[in-house]
Amino acid sequence: MSDALIRKLECYEPLSDDDRRWLLSVTKRVRVVGPHQDLVQEGHNPSDVQVIVEGFAVRYKITREGRRQIFAYLIAGDFCDLHVAILKSMDHSIGTVATCRVATLPPEAVSEITVNRPALARSLWWCSLVDEGTLREWIVNMGQRRPAQRIAHMICELNVRMRVVNLTNSDTFIFPLTQAEIGDSMGLSTVHVNRSLKELRQAGYVSIRDQKIVIPDIQRLIEFAAFDPAYLHLKAQRIVA
């Protein structure tokens, strides 16, 4: 279960047995957080670093006008707040969508990494650079792609990330967002998300049913979405598609 993080990190560089063991031990204690709960809130300053072990969460911000923008999806193996050591306060919130199991690394674990485990530190740095690349691609998506293509692109990305942590090997995975939440992610109205999904479904690109995404032909979807996974910076090409 909690080896998602390890699987992910090893897409960058193999870990030593010792680092692997240490990570397992330090992420062993998890708590369960129900759906639609905040893991961290904007303005707060958590002292611990949280890692999603299982479930689905999102990074989001609420504007003064009360509109919500979601700008990242967090799945097993993803860090919530690596920034903690440097920044004084969160500039956005993180909320669960589905029930999550969350591990908590105390500040000592973080300093253990930075001081004594340089290989791990490099891997975490890689994570945060990939997150940054993912944000950039998100912007490209919102700015330059038509709605259906936009959703398709997001699905292609998630499919790759799910494969990395072994949550799919057949282009089918759990996706608990509502259409309203997809809309808040992509800057679209709920109604238009619904119509775009219908378009995708009717064209045979994807279907979302019972909180599950099914991609009948991933190559066709990649083509349609103009998806190029370079920004995920995976070493292992086999994972991509």
Added chain:
Amino acid sequence: MSDALIRKLECYEPLSDDDRRWLLSVTKRVRVVGPHQDLVQEGHNPSDVQVIVEGFAVRYKITREGRRQIFAYLIAGDFCDLHVAILKSMDHSIGTVATCRVATLPPEAVSEITVNRPALARSLWWCSLVDEGTLREWIVNMGQRRPAQRIAHMICELNVRMRVVNLTNSDTFIFPLTQAEIGDSMGLSTVHVNRSLKELRQAGYVSIRDQKIVIPDIQRLIEFAAFDPAYLHLKAQRIVA
């Protein structure tokens, strides 16, 4: 001139005299790059880290369909490619807009920082976290704000950043982007940028003329744009507005 970087870093934490001197010496040699040149290209893997000393550049990506999305503005004191040490290849390009003076840090300088200058390393980490926050806010901007507000928000942000590096103290600064380039930044057509700018100008919020932005009343603009600079994580509040 080249103290822009120092000014910026000191928004996070004061530097030691030694670090300050070292930074000055290492960013002393600059080259001049004309307008509309790439400083780094997608897919390439530069070995040096570049810092903008003067001028204006953008991070961008071209989609398969040939559409350009700009997702970051680089001004004096900004790093081009801190990722170099970790990632094998750039997932986007950086191009000048106006003529730039660019300093180049060789790989040795980077390892000097990570190995012997932990305070500097922390400051650079802070830079990269702020960049990340800026990307998130960019997404909020594109997804949730109306065009005129979106442009206004971008201007508020730039105004703060310009003040940090001493490129304005009177809410007036050089802004060399064309309306087409603003459009590519914000996901808007050129025509609509033009109309939104007209709206902003007529309402007395901002005017862009001769490559210069003038903000008559920054508080009014901040209010209109719903701008909250928390995501820039500046220690010195006086800088904000």
Added chain:
DNA sequence: CGACTTTTTGACCTAATTCAACTAATGTGG
């Protein structure tokens, strides 16, 4: 079962794009 949320659909409307023309600026070579 009944309350509630989510999905789906239709009708209407507005915001934003596209197309096209024109003006204003900027730059270039003779």
Added chain:
DNA sequence: CCACATTAGTTGAATTAGGTCAAAAAGTCG
């Protein structure tokens, strides 16, 4: 320095993509 070429900004009109509103259908959960 001027004539010409090129790029950038401005405006109007037509079109369309996407949003809003409203209501029904389907699914979820106590």
